[in-house]
Amino acid sequence: MSMEMSNINGGNGTQTSHDKRELLCLLKLIKKYQLKSTEELLCQEANVSSADLSEISETDVQQVLGAALGLGDASRERKHVPAAQQDHKPSVVTEANAAEALAKFIGDDSFDAQHYEQAYMELRTFVEDSLDIYKHELSMVLYPILVQIYFKMLASGLKEKGKGFIEKYKSDLDGYYIEGLFNLLLLSKPEELLENDLVAAMEQDKFVIRMSRDSHSLFKRHIQDRRQEVVADIVSKYLHFDTYEGMARNKLQCVATAGSHIGEAKRQDNKMRVYYGLLKEVDFQTLTTPAPAPEEEDDDPDAPDRPKKKKPKKDPLLSKKSKSDPNAPSIDRIPLPELKDSDKLLKLKALREASKRLALSKDQLPSAVFYTVLNSHQGVTCAEISDDSTMLACGFGDSSVRIWSLTPAKLRALKDAEALRELDKESSDINVRMLDDRSGEVTRSFLGHTGPVYRCAFAPEMNLLLSCSEDSTIRLWSLLTWSCVVTYRGHVYPVWDVRFAPHGYYFVSCSYDKTARLWSTDSNQALRVFVGHLSDVDCVQFHPNSNYVATGSSDRTVRLWDNMTGQSVRLMTGHKGSVSSLAFSACGRYLASGSVDHNIIIWDLSSGALVTTLLRHTSTVSTITFSRDGTVLAAAGLDNNMTLWDFHKVTEDYISNHITVSHHQDENDEDVYLMRTFPSKNSPFITLHFTRRNLLMCVGLFKS
Numbered sequence: 001m002s003m004e005m006s007n008i009n010g011g012n013g014t015q016t017s018h019d020k021r022e023l024l025c026l027l028k029l030i031k032k033y034q035l036k037s038t039e040e041l042l043c044q045e046a047n048v049s050s051a052d053l054s055e056i057s058e059t060d061v062q063q064v065l066g067a068a069l070g071l072g073d074a075s076r077e078r079k080h081v082p083a084a085q086q087d088h089k090p091s092v093v094t095e096a097n098a099a100e101a102l103a104k105f106i107g108d109d110s111f112d113a114q115h116y117e118q119a120y121m122e123l124r125t126f127v128e129d130s131l132d133i134y135k136h137e138l139s140m141v142l143y144p145i146l147v148q149i150y151f152k153m154l155a156s157g158l159k160e161k162g163k164g165f166i167e168k169y170k171s172d173l174d175g176y177y178i179e180g181l182f183n184l185l186l187l188s189k190p191e192e193l194l195e196n197d198l199v200a201a202m203e204q205d206k207f208v209i210r211m212s213r214d215s216h217s218l219f220k221r222h223i224q225d226r227r228q229e230v231v232a233d234i235v236s237k238y239l240h241f242d243t244y245e246g247m248a249r250n251k252l253q254c255v256a257t258a259g260s261h262i263g264e265a266k267r268q269d270n271k272m273r274v275y276y277g278l279l280k281e282v283d284f285q286t287l288t289t290p291a292p293a294p295e296e297e298d299d300d301p302d303a304p305d306r307p308k309k310k311k312p313k314k315d316p317l318l319s320k321k322s323k324s325d326p327n328a329p330s331i332d333r334i335p336l337p338e339l340k341d342s343d344k345l346l347k348l349k350a351l352r353e354a355s356k357r358l359a360l361s362k363d364q365l366p367s368a369v370f371y372t373v374l375n376s377h378q379g380v381t382c383a384e385i386s387d388d389s390t391m392l393a394c395g396f397g398d399s400s401v402r403i404w405s406l407t408p409a410k411l412r413a414l415k416d417a418e419a420l421r422e423l424d425k426e427s428s429d430i431n432v433r434m435l436d437d438r439s440g441e442v443t444r445s446f447l448g449h450t451g452p453v454y455r456c457a458f459a460p461e462m463n464l465l466l467s468c469s470e471d472s473t474i475r476l477w478s479l480l481t482w483s484c485v486v487t488y489r490g491h492v493y494p495v496w497d498v499r500f501a502p503h504g505y506y507f508v509s510c511s512y513d514k515t516a517r518l519w520s521t522d523s524n525q526a527l528r529v530f531v532g533h534l535s536d537v538d539c540v541q542f543h544p545n546s547n548y549v550a551t552g553s554s555d556r557t558v559r560l561w562d563n564m565t566g567q568s569v570r571l572m573t574g575h576k577g578s579v580s581s582l583a584f585s586a587c588g589r590y591l592a593s594g595s596v597d598h599n600i601i602i603w604d605l606s607s608g609a610l611v612t613t614l615l616r617h618t619s620t621v622s623t624i625t626f627s628r629d630g631t632v633l634a635a636a637g638l639d640n641n642m643t644l645w646d647f648h649k650v651t652e653d654y655i656s657n658h659i660t661v662s663h664h665q666d667e668n669d670e671d672v673y674l675m676r677t678f679p680s681k682n683s684p685f686i687t688l689h690f691t692r693r694n695l696l697m698c699v700g701l702f703k704s
Contacts, residue, residue: 270608277328395453410440552579586630594621
């Protein structure tokens with residue numbers, strides 16, 4: 001960590017003294033939170049010492065903090081107020097600050113609610129009387145304008161008037177906006193506007209509406225002809241029109257990408273190139289081919305009859321060279337850990353097992369096994385199956401994590417230090433020999449979190465496990481010592497999801513604090529903080545090439561982030577509820593997202609376009625996964641149903657009928673792609689997992 005200090009010795013004496021006082025206050029604050037390395041660095045660069053802190057009081061620290069947060073004037077006022085009156089002063093100041101902030105919602109002092117309602121009625125009549133070809137696009141402006149007028153009424157203290165306004169016109173809007181309007185009606189005071197997510201979203205980012213140039217011209221003409229200055233003011237401040245040449249979209253095309261708190265994605269949001277291809281696999285042939293024997297001359301005159309040694313045969317499975325993918329990132333685009341021999345052997349084992357994989361199709365559906373968690377009085381909150389399908393981890397509401405072995409092999413711990421010292425470290429089976437057979441158990445538990453555990457994730461090497469919790473921490477557990485190795489702190493609110501990178505070393509988390517964070521196992525500080533969502537980030541998933549991370553949020557959007565730059569490279573809108581699950585296709589080009597709105601949407605990451613929407617579930621889609629060969633998409637949810645979709649046909653139809661302008665996407669009949677629906681008796685699905693041979697494993701919680 002480095003900190004740049006400026007103007008320490010510049011300016012006049014008063015300024016220098018003032019700057020030093022601020023530095024000492026900062027130093028005292030750093031010392032309070034025991035940030036020792038930062039404290040030493042600050043003392044060194046600012047040329048101050050910890051001994052000077054004696055002259056700084058806690059009041060000085062609060063004053064400097066108040067000034068930094070823009071409360072300096074309020075602090076100074078409070079300092080001169082008699083003690084008897086000080087308890088009442090903060091509320092007055094808060095109301096004054098709130099009034100100042102709320103003034104921008106109203107726009108002018110002579111706010112006339114009747115005038116705004118009349119303008120909205122005229123706009124509504126204009127939309128209804130428009131030609132059918134333009135009506136659906138023009139109707140998209142009603143929701144953001146209705147909401148902004150309500151904000152102005154509430155900011156003016158006209159709560160009942162605003163409530164009546166919403167109730168009167170909410171029937172004009174699509175059903176997916178009703179939930180947002182219901183939440184707005186819960187606001188009772190003008191000050192609450194300043195703390196609302198939806199209000200903040202519309203203040204920070206303009207509401208985006210994609211509209212044909214003809215529809216946009218009609219809308220502008222209506223505002224100019226009717227002299228609707230109040231509507232024009234709202235449009236200029238809070239709306240952004242992303243216009244395109246061509247025919248206006250129909251109702252289905254408008255609804256397909258609508259629903260987000262910020263409208264639709266701008267075309268500019270999806271312009272950057274995404275390297276969605278897969279990284280080149282390691283060369284296993286060198287690992288499996290034995291080292292050449294010491295050179296011996298074949299034409300030895302003393303042994304003419306000696307048979308010639310045969311060269312070892314190459315394994316046809318391993319001799320296939322992977323083609324270089326033009327869409328793949330370079331292998332050194334982000335630093336990846338060098339594979340150890342043990343890691344290569346694990347990959348080799350996985351490759352051999354994958355060679356026995358069952359090819360799936362409509363006529364050859366996968367076999368499925370369902371694990372039901374019974375008698376879980378503490379409540380199962382999550383479940384995860386390891387990549388080699390040998391272990392199952394479950395998180396519980398009582399803050400514990402439990403691991404089960406899914407094979408006859410038991411969960412063993414390391415031998416003690418004395419026994420480990422006696423082992424031959426060069427032995428090929430060292431990984432097996434260092435485990436103590438006497439310690440084998442069918443199930444083991446981890447205790448350490450202080451709140452419900454929301455997600456578990458196995459490392460690709462199957463020797464580590466991550467868990468995240470309501471206690472805002474992420475814990476890394478060793479599956480060899482069966483203990484907590486590291487506790488990662490960075491999020492300040494509950495952590496909803498955590499995932500390991502397919503190549504190990506990196507992992508990503510997301511939280512109620514509206515951020516996702518990229519970490520590495522060897523550092524307790526986040527490497528990247530992904531900021532951009534307008535509400536809590538509910539789920540995350542790593543891209544198969546480990547260069548990108550996808551996030552799904554309660555703001556109803558899906559974003560793709562570049563791990564190298566930390567930037568958002570794709571913004572995808574279309575869900576009508578919080579995004580609850582994500583999964584990348586085996587090829588890396590497509591992303592599937594499930595939502596509280598019961599829908600599954602397939603996205604093309606090369607352009608950010610919506611490929612199709614799959615409709616079948618009647619409740620939240622809680623888990624999605626692709627088969628290992630990428631031909632089948634499995635999804636399940638809280639409706640006790642699992643659906644299998646023909647993803648091969650989805651991509652075939654999309655590529656053959658590829659439409660260059662995404663807003664002319666036609667809705668497909670979902671039954672064309674549905675292969676089968678499997679109901680459980682009375683168990684909501686928690687997770688789905690395809691084994692390397694394409695056996696489908698499901699985990700659910702029995703609900704009595």
